[in-house]
Amino acid sequence: MAFIVFSVLIIFMAFMEAAIPYLVKRTVVFGVTVPEQHVTDQRLIHYKRTYAIIVAAVSAASFAYFFFWYTRTKPAEEQIVLYGMFIQFGIMILSVALYFFYHGKATRLKKAENWGENVKQVKAADLSARTHDEMLPWYVFLLPMIITVGVLIYTIIKYPVLPDQMPMHWGIDGKPDAFTNKTPISAIQMPLILLVMQVMMMAMNLSQKRSGIKVSATNTTGTRTRQLALRKYSSWFTFLTSLLLTMLFVFFQLSTIHEGLAGDAMTFAIPMIFMLLVLVGTIIFAIKVGTAGNKHTAPPAEGMGDYDEDDYWKGGLFYFNKNDPSIFVEKRFGVGWTLNFANPIGYIIIFVPLIIVLVLSFL
Amino acid sequence: MIIRIEPESDIPIYTQLSNHIIEGIARGELHPGDSLPSVRSFAADLGVNMHTVSKSYHQLEKKGIIRIVPKSGAIIRSQDELRKDGTHDELFMEALRPVIAEALVAGLTRQQIDTLVAAVINDFKGKA
Numbered sequence: 001m002a003f004i005v006f007s008v009l010i011i012f013m014a015f016m017e018a019a020i021p022y023l024v025k026r027t028v029v030f031g032v033t034v035p036e037q038h039v040t041d042q043r044l045i046h047y048k049r050t051y052a053i054i055v056a057a058v059s060a061a062s063f064a065y066f067f068f069w070y071t072r073t074k075p076a077e078e079q080i081v082l083y084g085m086f087i088q089f090g091i092m093i094l095s096v097a098l099y100f101f102y103h104g105k106a107t108r109l110k111k112a113e114n115w116g117e118n119v120k121q122v123k124a125a126d127l128s129a130r131t132h133d134e135m136l137p138w139y140v141f142l143l144p145m146i147i148t149v150g151v152l153i154y155t156i157i158k159y160p161v162l163p164d165q166m167p168m169h170w171g172i173d174g175k176p177d178a179f180t181n182k183t184p185i186s187a188i189q190m191p192l193i194l195l196v197m198q199v200m201m202m203a204m205n206l207s208q209k210r211s212g213i214k215v216s217a218t219n220t221t222g223t224r225t226r227q228l229a230l231r232k233y234s235s236w237f238t239f240l241t242s243l244l245l246t247m248l249f250v251f252f253q254l255s256t257i258h259e260g261l262a263g264d265a266m267t268f269a270i271p272m273i274f275m276l277l278v279l280v281g282t283i284i285f286a287i288k289v290g291t292a293g294n295k296h297t298a299p300p301a302e303g304m305g306d307y308d309e310d311d312y313w314k315g316g317l318f319y320f321n322k323n324d325p326s327i328f329v330e331k332r333f334g335v336g337w338t339l340n341f342a343n344p345i346g347y348i349i350i351f352v353p354l355i356i357v358l359v360l361s362f363l
Numbered sequence: 364m365i366i367r368i369e370p371e372s373d374i375p376i377y378t379q380l381s382n383h384i385i386e387g388i389a390r391g392e393l394h395p396g397d398s399l400p401s402v403r404s405f406a407a408d409l410g411v412n413m414h415t416v417s418k419s420y421h422q423l424e425k426k427g428i429i430r431i432v433p434k435s436g437a438i439i440r441s442q443d444e445l446r447k448d449g450t451h452d453e454l455f456m457e458a459l460r461p462v463i464a465e466a467l468v469a470g471l472t473r474q475q476i477d478t479l480v481a482a483v484i485n486d487f488k489g490k491a
Contacts, residue, residue: 121371125408127364127393175370212407217367242428307370309410325403 001346002077002172003070005275006084010066013088014059016286017095021048023290023335025226027216030099030318031332032106033308035116036218036298043109047102055095061272062087077172086205099333103316112232119305124217134232135209136239137263141202144246148198151250152191158257162187168361174267176256185363190256193357194249200353201242204328205235207349208337211326216306222296229292230330234337241278246275264304286335364392368409376411385428388439389487395441399429415448 027034030051035185038044066087069079092261110116121230166186167176180186188320208231216223255261262270312321320331321343327349331338364387383396387393399405402420406413423429426446429437466476487488 065412082373120369122367122369123411124368125366125405127366127387130400130404131410209404210407212404212410214408215365220365238381321410324407324410325413326407326410 002080002084005172005272006080006087007063008276008279009112010059010063010084010087010091014056015280017091018052018055018059019286019290021051023286024333026294027306028332030106031118031310031313032103033173033306033307034106034110034312035119038113038115039350041081041109043217044106047105051095051102053096054098055091059091062090062126065158065313067113081172100315102151107310107316108143116305116308118221119303121307122304123307124215124220126213126215126220129213129215129224129228132224132228133209133213134228135142135235136205138202138206138209141198141205141242144242145195145202147246148152148191148195150189151253152195154186155191155253155257159187162257163259167252170252170271172271174269174271189360190253193248193360196353196356196360197245198242200253200349201238203349203353204337206350207345209235211328211337211340212324214330218304219296219298221267222298225287225293225296227330228348230289230336231286233288237281242280244277251342277331277336288307290334295334299349328331366409368411370411376415377419377422378414381422381426384423386487387448388428392426393439395439395444397439398435399437399439401436 007270010311021030026039030041030047034041066083069075069083075083090311112245162182164182165179166182166189167178168180169176169178169187171177213227213231214223215227251262255267298314309321310316313319313332316332317338319332319338319340320342321340324340325343326340327343328337329340330336339350341347366380366383366387368383372379384393384399387397387425398403399420400408402416404417407418418430420429424431425438426487427445428440430440430484431437455458463476466479469478
């Protein structure tokens with residue numbers, strides 16, 4: 001089973017990583033702003049293709065190795081998990097390394113060709129964009145939280161009948177494989193962690209909604225379509241993740257309270273279904289956002305170019321702009337959001353919940 | 364309505380913003396009673412400091428073009444309201460003086476200046 005899970009994860013990851021250059025904004029190539037008229041430069045197309053081919057080929061080779069290793073040696077579950085994780089990290093490190101390689105190449109190419117120089121740099125904003133914003137309001141995120149609070153209260157009521165050993169960790173078959181002594185804290189640890197994550201997702205949705213709708217001055221329609229798609233689909237995706245996570249955690253908590261509540265098949269199926277739904281959701285999200293607004297290509301405007309924000313993007317990946325009140329901005333390499341690292345509120349939204357979750361897990 | 368600014372220009376960003384908003388009203392893209400975006404969201408959309416936007420809004424408020432209402436934001440005032448404030452003739456005269464003087468020095472005739480002014484008005488209002 002672990003083999004199938006990790007096979008799915010490895011293939012999924014390889015596809016996503018290899019596809020990134022084709023899913024990002026057209027005018028940003030490996031984290032470097034490129035003027036509209038140079039987007040189709042042969043060298044840039046070549047960079048993107050080579051990146052995708054290398055990531056795909058190395059992933060395919062590692063997967064083939066993984067497959068033969070599994071069929072030949074019939075390794076133990078723990079070993080499969082270890083190898084599977086190792087391959088995933090390998091693909092990730094490879095794509096980051098390749099990213100930096102091509103980021104450097106694209107930066108030098110832009111400099112050598114003087115792209116975007118000697119043109120008037122313009123920033124734009126669309127005053128009517130916000131009336132078309134379809135992000136979910138923050139309060140729908142209260143719904144899964146209400147469920148969590150309900151389960152929390154139910155756990156407290158049922159405290160006397162809880163088992164003496166509370167599960168801490170679940171194996172790939174959905175069965176607990178690590179336990180801790182029953183204490184008031186360990187009893188409600190799961191719903192508490194869930195609650196913290198739900199609050200974090202609500203805060204992310206809220207602050208993404210308050211972040212800027214960035215449009216380009218040269219292709220306002222196309223960039224606006226993409227920004228609105230990113231906002232709408234990421235808020236839906238965050239909400240669905242919050243709901244699914246709630247169902248998963250609540251299922252674990254209830255099967256701890258009522259031993260034998262669910263049969264082996266269900267215990268096994270529910271985490272799998274959760275994983276598949278999240279993966280499918282990620283793919284739909286990446287494609288929907290990655291292709292939004294691509295049809296609108298504006299004719300190059302004479303003497304006018306987009307404001308080059310490369311200076312704010314350290315390594316083309318990390319956005320530092322202390323003037324911009326946005327907490328989140330669209331990623332340059334990848335589909336989704338990244339923090340404005342010059343805004344301290346972003347750190348609070350992401351890192352405080354993570355620290356609380358870590359502290360709760362080690363209590 | 365699309366607002367375009369040039370961060371590298373000699374004209375400060377807040378002045379560029381005010382000018383664009385005024386032009387938007389003159390063109391009929393923004394209407395009296397419409398509210399402008401909140402300072403935070405406007406600044407976030409453009410990626411500029413919130414003080415820049417707030418400075419522009421205060422400049423517009425001083426000119427009487429918008430009204431800043433706590434909680435509802437910045438609302439564009441109607442021409443009736445503006446007229447009640449009294450005439451601004453002297454103000455416009457002052458502003459026009461150096462421009463017209465420069466045109467005369469450059470050798471433009473009265474008719475040519477009239478044509479230019481008419482062209483600018485046509486650009487905003489459409490040909491009457």
